[in-house]
Each structure stands twice: as C-alpha cells, then as structure tokens.
Amino acid sequence: MPELPEVETVRRGLAPHLDGARIEALELNRADLRFPFPPDLARRVSGRRVLTLGRRAKYLLIPLDSGETLILHLGMSGRMIVERGDEAGTMADFHHDVTRLPQHDHVIFRLEGGTRVVFNDPRRFGSLDLWSSDRLDDAPSLATLGIEPLGNALHPEALAALLAGRRTPMKAALLDQRLIAGLGNIYVCEALHRARISPTRPAGALKRREIGALVVAIRDVLAEAIDAGGSTLRDFRHEDGSLGYFQHAFRVYDREGEPCPTPGCRGIVRRLVQSGRSTFHCLECQR
DNA sequence: CTCAGCTCCTGCGGGC
DNA sequence: TGCCCGCAGGAGCTGA
Structure with a gap:
C-alpha cells in the first residue's frame, strides 16, 4: 500500500x-x-x-x-x-x-x-x-533497486538512458523498481497525468522534452505528497499515536468517470487494466 | 535480457 | 440485513 x-x-x-x-x-x-x-x-x-x-x-x-x-x-x-x-x-x-x-x-x-x-x-x-x-x-x-526519484540521481539524461530501447508501456516501466525505485501504482498514474504522457506509450518512444516533463512531474508529485503527509502527521500523533496513511488530493487515481482536472481539458478520467492493475488516465490530454 | 502473468494474504465495499 | 465477489497502493518468481 x-x-x-x-x-x-x-x-x-x-x-x-x-x-x-x-x-x-x-x-x-x-x-x-x-x-x-x-x-x-x-x-x-x-x-x-x-x-x-x-x-x-x-x-x-x-x-x-x-x-x-x-x-x-x-x-x-x-x-x-x-x-x-x-x-x-x-x-x-x-x-x-x-x-x-x-x-x-x-x-x-x-x-x-x-x-x-x-x-x-x-x-x-x-x-x-x-x-x-x-x-x-x-x-x-x-x-536491485534503481535510482531514488528524489535527489540528484533523477535527471532527464538518466531517465532517457533507463527508458531507451524498451518497448514496455510507460506504466510498467515506472512501476519497475529496478529503474526508478519508490513509485507505486498511484504516483505512476499521477506523474504520467501531470506530464501528459499516455500510460500505454512504449517507454523507448518518449521524446526528450517528454522525459524532461516527466522528471519534473515525478519530483513534484512525490514532494507534494510528502508535504501533505507531514501536515497530517502532527494530527495523527496527537489523536491516537498511530502513523501511516494520509489523505492526498489525487488528480486521476480512483477518479474514473470524473472530469479531467487538467486546465482547459474536456476529457474524462478513464480506467484501464495494465498487467493486472488499474491505470487511471485521460485520453484527451495524455498522449 | 525483457516482459507478461501468477502468486502470496486479509479486509472491505459494492451489488444482489 | 447478510452473503458473495472483485478488488486493493507490492514485488519476487516463472517461463516464454
């Protein structure tokens, strides 16, 4: 989880x-x-x-x-x-x-x-x-873990090298802990949406500027989620001493059927299954 | 090497 | 209300 x-x-x-x-x-x-x-x-x-x-x-x-x-x-x-x-x-x-x-x-x-x-x-x-x-x-x-997505190791050149020649869909590539280590199903969906990249795109087919956008999207979505977690942590400790989950405003994850939150986009969030797991994405703004 | 599919386990929410 | 089914945010392993 x-x-x-x-x-x-x-x-x-x-x-x-x-x-x-x-x-x-x-x-x-x-x-x-x-x-x-x-x-x-x-x-x-x-x-x-x-x-x-x-x-x-x-x-x-x-x-x-x-x-x-x-x-x-x-x-x-x-x-x-x-x-x-x-x-x-x-x-x-x-x-x-x-x-x-x-x-x-x-x-x-x-x-x-x-x-x-x-x-x-x-x-x-x-x-x-x-x-x-x-x-x-x-x-x-x-x-066997790959690079940490926060910090200096994740940059466009590094990601380009990791994705080069791969025909696997982007969704699977980002879930592969041997490439980038730390993303799971939720943040892969969120990062691809922010970068406007389709989860079905073959990994090796991404353009240079798309890879750059993806690096930014991955960093941003993780940093925002950590910030949100930190803000709920104090409540957790004062409330009941437990730690673990927090509410985070996901843009597409588990939002099938809702309007795409990308500004100006008229699309609807769709769900598809890739290698047995749900992917949430927008067909209009993710290409 | 790459990639798809299966598997471990319990809990929960939706549908009937 | 109760029961059944499908699904869940991970990741190691197998075999093509």
Missing part, C-alpha cells in the same frame, strides 16, 4: 521516538512475514540502540549500534503504530484506530521508557530483514 511518500512520512513520524532510543526487546509474534525473518533476529536487535532512521525507496532503514541495519518494508497493508506509556505505565489511547486488529501485530519494538512501536500488517506482504550496515547495498531487497 505505501509508496515512497508514505514511507517517508512514516520515517519522519517514527524518528522522534526511535532515533537514539534503546530497544529493550524486539518481540516477534510469528516467524515470518512475506519472508522468514533472518536467524536470531530478536537476539541481534534486543538491547541495541537505534542510530538515525533512513529510507531507501519504499524501505524503512533502522540502523543499530551493533553495525547491522533493520530493513523494513510495509508491503500493501503494513503500518507502524506508536504507543506511548504514561507515568502510570499505561498505553496511549489508540482506540480511534478501529480497523487495527491485534492478531496482525507481528513485530513489536519495546523501547526504554515504555514506548512500544508496533508493526501491524494484515496481508503480511511486508518484510523485515537485518543486514550489515556497511554492506547495505548488497542486501537482497536493496541490491
């Missing part, structure tokens, strides 16, 4: 609680999520202190003072919930979070001071791995 902006929002929300904190115990309520947990995971994490939270694409990175880093993926339905203990040792109120079922609390970080950070994931498409911090790029989940 979460794409790069949501993971970044989770990172920012967790950092005040986890940066520098000592993990008294890592509690595992099962032996696996999408993959088996690494050997002796609880023992290798318990008692360690967290350095500074990081992120790579859709992965949350939790470096420890042991020289190893936790690599956490939220999958489709994963969430991180902060439960702060008060002076009396009770948990913070989180009953507003009606859909959270305790049987999906798979991993619990028990921190010094009584705070608990809970990794809840109903569909269990998430993952948790532990890898040597100085060889993090070799971790199986990170080794």
